[in-house]
Amino acid sequence: xxTINDVARAAxxxxxxxxxxxxxxxxxxxxTRARVQAAIAELGFHPHAGxxxxxxxxxxxxxxxxxxxxxxxxxxxxxxxxxxxTAARAxxxxxxxxxxxxxxAGLERVAHSTMVDALILMDLERDDLRIPALxxxxxxxxxxxxxxxxxxxxxxxLDFAAAAREALGHLAAHGHRxxxxxxxxxxxxxxxxxxxxxxxxxxxxxxxxxxLRTVTHPCEPGAAGVRDCLADIDAQLPGVTALVVHNEExxxxxxxxxxxxGRRVPEDVSIVTICPRDVATSMPVTLTSIDIPAxxxxxxxxxxxxRLLDGRRVEYTRLLAPSLVExxxxxxxxxxxx
Amino acid sequence: xxTINDVARAAxxxxxxxxxxxxxxxxxxxxTRARVQAAIAELGFHPHAGxxxxxxxxxxxxxxxxxxxxxxxxxxxxxxxxxxxTAARAxxxxxxxxxxxxxxAGLERVAHSTMVDALILMDLERDDLRIPALxxxxxxxxxxxxxxxxxxxxxxxLDFAAAAREALGHLAAHGHRxxxxxxxxxxxxxxxxxxxxxxxxxxxxxxxxxxLRTVTHPCEPGAAGVRDCLADIDAQLPGVTALVVHNEExxxxxxxxxxxxGRRVPEDVSIVTICPRDVATSMPVTLTSIDIPAxxxxxxxxxxxxRLLDGRRVEYTRLLAPSLVExxxxxxxxxxxx
DNA sequence: CGGCACTGTCGAAGCGCTTCGACGACCGTG
DNA sequence: CACGGTCGTCGAAGCGCTTCGACAGTGCCG
Numbered sequence: 001x002x003t004i005n006d007v008a009r010a011a012x013x014x015x016x017x018x019x020x021x022x023x024x025x026x027x028x029x030x031x032t033r034a035r036v037q038a039a040i041a042e043l044g045f046h047p048h049a050g051x052x053x054x055x056x057x058x059x060x061x062x063x064x065x066x067x068x069x070x071x072x073x074x075x076x077x078x079x080x081x082x083x084x085x086t087a088a089r090a091x092x093x094x095x096x097x098x099x100x101x102x103x104x105a106g107l108e109r110v111a112h113s114t115m116v117d118a119l120i121l122m123d124l125e126r127d128d129l130r131i132p133a134l135x136x137x138x139x140x141x142x143x144x145x146x147x148x149x150x151x152x153x154x155x156x157x158l159d160f161a162a163a164a165r166e167a168l169g170h171l172a173a174h175g176h177r178x179x180x181x182x183x184x185x186x187x188x189x190x191x192x193x194x195x196x197x198x199x200x201x202x203x204x205x206x207x208x209x210x211x212l213r214t215v216t217h218p219c220e221p222g223a224a225g226v227r228d229c230l231a232d233i234d235a236q237l238p239g240v241t242a243l244v245v246h247n248e249e250x251x252x253x254x255x256x257x258x259x260x261x262g263r264r265v266p267e268d269v270s271i272v273t274i275c276p277r278d279v280a281t282s283m284p285v286t287l288t289s290i291d292i293p294a295x296x297x298x299x300x301x302x303x304x305x306x307r308l309l310d311g312r313r314v315e316y317t318r319l320l321a322p323s324l325v326e327x328x329x330x331x332x333x334x335x336x337x338x
Numbered sequence: 339x340x341t342i343n344d345v346a347r348a349a350x351x352x353x354x355x356x357x358x359x360x361x362x363x364x365x366x367x368x369x370t371r372a373r374v375q376a377a378i379a380e381l382g383f384h385p386h387a388g389x390x391x392x393x394x395x396x397x398x399x400x401x402x403x404x405x406x407x408x409x410x411x412x413x414x415x416x417x418x419x420x421x422x423x424t425a426a427r428a429x430x431x432x433x434x435x436x437x438x439x440x441x442x443a444g445l446e447r448v449a450h451s452t453m454v455d456a457l458i459l460m461d462l463e464r465d466d467l468r469i470p471a472l473x474x475x476x477x478x479x480x481x482x483x484x485x486x487x488x489x490x491x492x493x494x495x496l497d498f499a500a501a502a503r504e505a506l507g508h509l510a511a512h513g514h515r516x517x518x519x520x521x522x523x524x525x526x527x528x529x530x531x532x533x534x535x536x537x538x539x540x541x542x543x544x545x546x547x548x549x550l551r552t553v554t555h556p557c558e559p560g561a562a563g564v565r566d567c568l569a570d571i572d573a574q575l576p577g578v579t580a581l582v583v584h585n586e587e588x589x590x591x592x593x594x595x596x597x598x599x600g601r602r603v604p605e606d607v608s609i610v611t612i613c614p615r616d617v618a619t620s621m622p623v624t625l626t627s628i629d630i631p632a633x634x635x636x637x638x639x640x641x642x643x644x645r646l647l648d649g650r651r652v653e654y655t656r657l658l659a660p661s662l663v664e665x666x667x668x669x670x671x672x673x674x675x676x
Numbered sequence: 677c678g679g680c681a682c683t684g685t686c687g688a689a690g691c692g693c694t695t696c697g698a699c700g701a702c703c704g705t706g
Numbered sequence: 707c708a709c710g711g712t713c714g715t716c717g718a719a720g721c722g723c724t725t726c727g728a729c730a731g732t733g734c735c736g
Contacts, residue, residue, distance in 0.1 A: 013715075013716085014715070014716045014717070015716095015717095016715080016716065016717075016718095017714085017715060017716075020714090020715085026713090026714075026715085027712090027713060027714065028713095028714070028715085029713085029714060029715090032714080032715080051721090053721095054720095054721045054722065054723085055720080055721055056721085057721080
């Protein structure tokens with residue numbers, strides 16, 4: 001493995017000159033630069049990451065703290081991860097993968113030992129214990145999510161409250177007045193994952209503003225959970241004409257159930273869902289949906305981290321505007337039925 | 339950020355002594371050790387990873403090269419990743435996440451710049467271009483998969499050929515004689531992902547040995563693909579009584595299709611599938627299946643990497659034995675129907 | 677009781693890079 | 707023509723750790 005000294009010798013310059021060719025931090029004549037680059041190419045020189053980190057106190061590595069549970073939402077998590085890795089590479093950074101399970105200790109380990117320049121966390125809880133730990137680190141961090149007290153920490157996410165408003169607005173504009181929310185599983189609420197709460201409060205707010213009759217219900221996973229949830233909604237809100245579904249895994253059983261009980265989508269029940277685009281399009285009925293823009297969020301998180309590292313200004317709370325795509329699962333209700 | 343010198347001063351010893359306390363490579367008196375540890379705890383000292391890597395030529399980081407495509411098999415990939423990260427942490431290593439997209443260049447980048455001690459790759463193709471590149475690296479690598487020429491590189495995977503044999507054996511033992519294989523999508527075959535081929539040849543082999551009438555078919559994603567595939571199988575093998583399904587995403591539409599056409603599982607058609615356990619159990623009919631032991635494979639891959647790093651002997655090809663779990667989607671055929 | 681093998685600790689070198697200050701060469705300016 | 711300012715390059719220090727050789731002290735053997 002050749003070192004910078006080998007390169008310097010081969011090019012007939014000093015090691016520092018090679019370093020400056022590499023970093024561009026000082027002017028180097030075109031001629032010298034060419035000789036150095038030739039030597040680098042010929043020897044196949046790659047700077048030693050550890051040495052570099054030691055000398056420059058920069059690792060060019062980002063930590064990505066992901067929930068590696070094997071349950072729901074795996075595809076979404078994967079999309080975030082993909083976006084983060086891709087964006088990081090575009091900024092010449094690599095990604096160290098940590099699990100949420102390691103908790104605070106994991107963050108401190110990689111931060112204190114200077115393995116990473118910044119951290120990106122997903123799956124934040126409302127009063128996440130990791131937040132105070134993050135504040136103590138010298139490395140900046142970016143959250144994908146919006147915990148309760150996030151002062152001084154950059155947050156990026158879809159604006160779930162706006163998404164709920166948009167979903168209800170869309171249904172209301174089509175004449176729906178009685179609308180049920182099929183929410184995430186109780187486990188998600190219990191974990192206080194913030195997007196669930198934010199969506200719910202947006203929903204309730206919009207419901208009041210638009211003077212709708214709505215009812216909201218968490219939904220246990222599995223066909224049985226969906227059956228119970230739907231039964232509850234029907235019982236509490238007879239004549240419901242539309243459902244907002246904020247629960248990917250419930251979608252399929254829900255559609256099965258509706259079909260089995262002879263309720264057609266959208267003729268008898270309209271549906272607007274919030275989920276990744278490909279989930280919405282892969283259902284037996286393609287669904288009008290609000291996309292979870294995992295790619296954009298992940299990319300933005302990385303970009304925010306880069307800005308922080310460069311000492312540039314950042315907006316500390318960036319909630320991406322939702323965008324609803326019509327796919328025909330929402331039907332106009334004629335005034336007589338309202 | 340305190341350094342080893344700060345600790346040394348606080349404990350009244352030399353830096354090298356602190357280092358030896360940390361590494362245990364030389365005997366240190368209990369008394370001194372206690373003093374040093376107290377100082378470490380008090381100052382909150384964490385060794386600088388870069389400095390360590392530079393001095394010791396060890397990074398305690400593993401590269402995990404994952405296919406970050408957002409299509410099928412995402413849950414399986416996630417399970418592998420989870421297992422790898424967890425196992426790596428158990429051996430005091432961290433995981434750097436690379437995408438398959440970076441190809442050979444990515445491997446060389448992290449290896450040449452000494453960011454990692456070893457590499458673990460998933461989703462290998464039959465004549466994977468990365469294999470020759472891996473051979474040139476000074477770091478050892480472990481493959482999850484079994485490409486054509488893997489001499490000198492450790493490989494870990496499920497024994498897909500044996501899995502196919504086991505699936506067919508199970509069906510044959512229940513009296514089935516006419517059996518169709520619903521294979522992965524043509525895209526998977528085209529990519530020459532090795533597990534598809536291995537499963538297929540095991541299937542054909544066992545079919546011949548057991549003197550079965552079988553037909554095999556790739557299966558395009560989506561309901562339409564499944565319909566075509568099933569139609570082809572029915573046409574080529576009238577009176578088929580059982581299906582082996584090696585295609586997770588086809589399972590759901592396949593079951594829907596069978597139900598819609600009045601063929602009950604297992605009364606009219608028996609099914610054995612190979613997929614992650616949770617997929618098999620989350621179907622409307624719980625399916626007799628052969629698990630893809632992502633957790634075991636991932637853990638074994640890490641363990642193999644550790645052995646290689648320690649200079650211990652390893653088996654260069656480890657194919658895990660499949661295990662079939664009965665869940666009632668395979669029915670005994672009475673001799674009269676055979 | 678001299679010599680030897682440990683045991684426990686230290687000092688210094690060195691890992692490969694970045695960065696700062698220095699300095700000669702060269703330019704334009706007054 | 708002398709002077710200040712750039713430009714291009716070099717040398718050396720230093721980042722924080724590991725590791726090797728050295729060495730004082732101790733216990734044991736012959």
